[in-house]
Amino acid sequence: MAPEYRAAPPPPASYGVPSPAHPVGPTAGIRPPQAPPPVRRRVSSRRPIPPLIFLVILAVVALGVWFKVLQNDQDRPGAAADECPAPPTVTALDPTTVRLRILNGTETEGLAAQVSAEFVGRGFAVTETDNDRSGREVLAVGELRYGPRGGDQAAYVALFVPGITLIRDTRSDDLIDIAIGPEFTTLASPEAIAVAIATPVAPTDVACATGDPSETVEVEQ
Structure with a gap:
């Protein structure tokens, strides 16, 4: 007779043991902790200083x-x-075409008028006589001040006042200023001027001034 096989009895039911998928008790309904989301860095709106x-x-x-x-x-x-270019060369000119302004650079009253009369007697056109208002001390026989357009006139007039110092400034016209110094006595004689023109020698005492024509530089004799 063949053996009889019986089905195994079912396992006993487990009462009171909660299933992991269905928790019960105080933690029921609480979701397990999750990993925090990744932190995103804010992109700065400031740009670095460009090169x-x-x-x-x-x-x-x-x-x-x-x-x-x-x-x-x-x-x-x-x-x-x-x-400051080289001193102008001496050329004989018509004195009536040379305009002069005679300035008294000394304490002697009336000296400008005296010298002006001498130049007028030589045929020069004296436009004004006045005291020297440059505010600087005029040395020796005086100063002859001229601009770029008055180089020839300055060299010619300098023959009449031997030893005068030529000072080139920035004036725009050909007017010549003669500031009389304390050692001035009188103009050179016509004979001496004729000899100087026949054997021309360029003046050696020359300086340059910039800015206002009244602001000249001082030159040692």
Whole structure:
């Protein structure tokens, strides 16, 4: 007779043991902790200083250095020589075409009028007589002040006042200023002037002044 097989009895029901999928008790309904979301960095709206600004700063510095170099070149004696040309050569002129302004650079009253009369007697056109208002001391026989357009006139007039110092300023016309100094006595004789014109020698006492014509430089004799 064949053996009889019986089905295994079902496992006993487990009462009171909660299933992991269905928790019960105080933690029922509480979701398990989750990992925090990744933190995103805020993208700054500020942009770094572009390299162009740095290049601009370098350019400004280079420009300043270059300007300093040019300024030093202008201060060299060669540059000063270009601004202050050689003394004008002496040429005989018609004195009636030469305009003069006679200035008294001394404490002697009436000296400008006296010298003016002497120049008028030689045929010059004296436009004005006055005291020297440049505010500087006039030395020796005086100063002859002229501009770029009055070089020939200045050289010619200087023959009449031997020892006068020629000063070139920035005036725009050909007017000649003669500031009489304390050592002036009288004009040179016509004979002496004729000899000087026949054997011309350029004046040697020449200085240059910049800016206002009244602001001249002092020259040692």
